[in-house]
Amino acid sequence: MKRLLKGGRVVDPANGIDGILDIEIDGTRISRVGRDLPLDGASVVEIPAGVVLCPGFIDMHVHLREPGQEHKETVATGTASAVAGGFTAVACMPNTAPVNDSATVTALILAKAAAAALARVYPIGAVSKASKGELLADIGELKAAGCVAITDDGHPVATAMLLRRAMEYAGMFDIPLIEHCEDPSLKADGVAHEGYHAAALGLRGIPGACEALGVERGVLLAELTGSAFHVAHMSARASMRAVAKGKEAGIRVTCEVAPHHFTLTDESLSTPIPYDTNVKMNPPLRERADRDAMLAGIADGTVDVIATDHAPHHYDEKKVEFDRAPFGIVGLETAIPLSLDRLVHAGVIGLPRLVEMMSVNPARILRVPGGSLAPGSVADITVLAPDLQVRIDAKALRSKSKNTPFDGWELRGGVAATIVGGRTVFVNPTLTINGL
């Protein structure tokens, strides 16, 4: 069965396309792209003016919490959240219980994902067994089972020696090492960015240098090993400088920034709700100069990827003293509105650059299908409504957890629909697009 998506703006930077075009989907793949395509037996979907078709967005930093923490999220609820947020694929972090350090856990996640049949799920395996930082995990077996990268996320790889070995070893399988960059001794028991607001509230600080030291370490070892090194959830201006310098030197380093780090600052610790545990994440919300450096890196191309670090936590776990609350917020369903509002409509970047960071680059870094709408590609399509007025409602999130600081925010730009493998898995209930 063929469907012809007619008359939408197609933004496909991998193929240098930005214009009003038709896209034909045949089964699970894109069969034709062009202007005023003849029908050829396809059913027609008229795309309303102002709606944009992009290669499917891939969130390469998500915590699905299954196995072991199903009270926070499951593969099913997490992928429901993903497609409602416009993501056709997510890569999930291995800090589950047990840790995804074996083909068995990887297989379980993939089986759950197949049963949910919503977004594609790409497991990320652990660097070390149980992410303890001692022995390497069975990286070859993880890759064979379906893992697309390795990381000990939640923590940095314990030692420079282990990080070096992991990069060398993973290089053989051509999968990137994703690093939660942090110097544990500088973080200590810090809970918020070290600056005026944490000082005024009496919260223990984590300086930007804590992250940047980890970035510098990884960049140096990427140079030494020649392997691909990806910096997760970057927040500090010194980290951005380290990545830019590394790229300039031709080192294989890439990086991602989360929407909360290009939107919020540590001022959110004090206002509107003092000590709101929904602004507690690691790395922390940093000061204005750091936030502005994230925006600059997004604008100048230093930033490769926007990833959410979707970190669901049960409300009980967040309804505690600030220093006892777990780090992290959900992000899958707020990423596109924040990116469109704060980056595209604010004039920081154009839509093609956004698609590059949310589709093309994650597909390239993880070496997974997608990132392109060329004929023959998988029919993973994110359909955007860039001018839709969106009001974030935490209660209405598909995620099992509601821990977001953006509840009640009014933003310009949302998701119209999400198509995975030619199948429409989400349509925004406030819009009607016949035949989609």
Added chain:
Amino acid sequence: MSIVDRPAEDTRTVTSLRRKDLLGIAELTPEEISLVLDTAEAMKEIGTRPIKKVPALRGKTVVNLFFEPSTRTRTSFEIAEKRLSADTLNIAIASSSVVKGETLVDTALNLEAMSPNMIVLRHSSSGACHLLSRICRSAIINAGDGMHEHPTQALLDGFTIRERKGRLRGLKVAIIGDLLHSRVLRSNIHLLTKMGAHVWVCGPPTLMPADIAQFGVTATSSVDEAVSDADVIMLLRIQLERMEGAYFPSLREYFSVFGMTEARLRLAQPDVIIMHPGPMNRGVEIASEVADGPYSVILDQVANGVAVRMAVLHLLASGSDHEEAA
């Protein structure tokens, strides 16, 4: 923070604290601070009577909920509550029962179910009082939360200074010690800058909060500079375990660089007063000769604590009575 555009200390219009809670000095206006200090003067007189009791809080229930050990503050609150005829009860919860599983929120909701009027909370987590203020109908009085604030301590310090100096405006106040971990410091900075004093803070750079200048104070690691011409010197406790965090090498070295000695005192104004929120480490942040000397008002601070806490309890209670009436 400009001190120019703040109203003079004697132009008060407020007659009660029209707020549910006392979470910190940061939220208070200079008028509210003056109101507490003035009210404390009247309360202090009650302590000189043969029968030290008035019926202001009769029929009100006040829970002193202390998650950290405290002798001075808890006793001071309890005496203040009793002098105002409140029904008081003390709950001291070792942090071990947190391990047993009940959260702070659940503990508070259980107390709430028994309808107390006020909860005086001491807790090791900064922001614990804010958390309870959002879920409790009872008035929450902060008796010290983590490294954040200790508002009644700053109020009693302000009261003691005003009693000795007749004013706060224009005074040079030097606060010396572990600035980073001190809730007393944060509350005092808010109170003293709001009331027009010039605040100098002094300690090793390792024990200074980030961006301290943004607090509207002058920061220095030179004790001599901080103490020079000071009207008030306030010393903060150096916790012995700080050496393990490599904040400074030894207590001996701390005392030689920062300890308040009689020799250093001579740089200050001739009528300088010496304050300490307690408990003191003699021979670490303060020499015994200074603690016990003629400039010391350390025990006045303790005495005034009762009057100031009576004032806070009374003003919060009458504020909530107004609201109930309206």
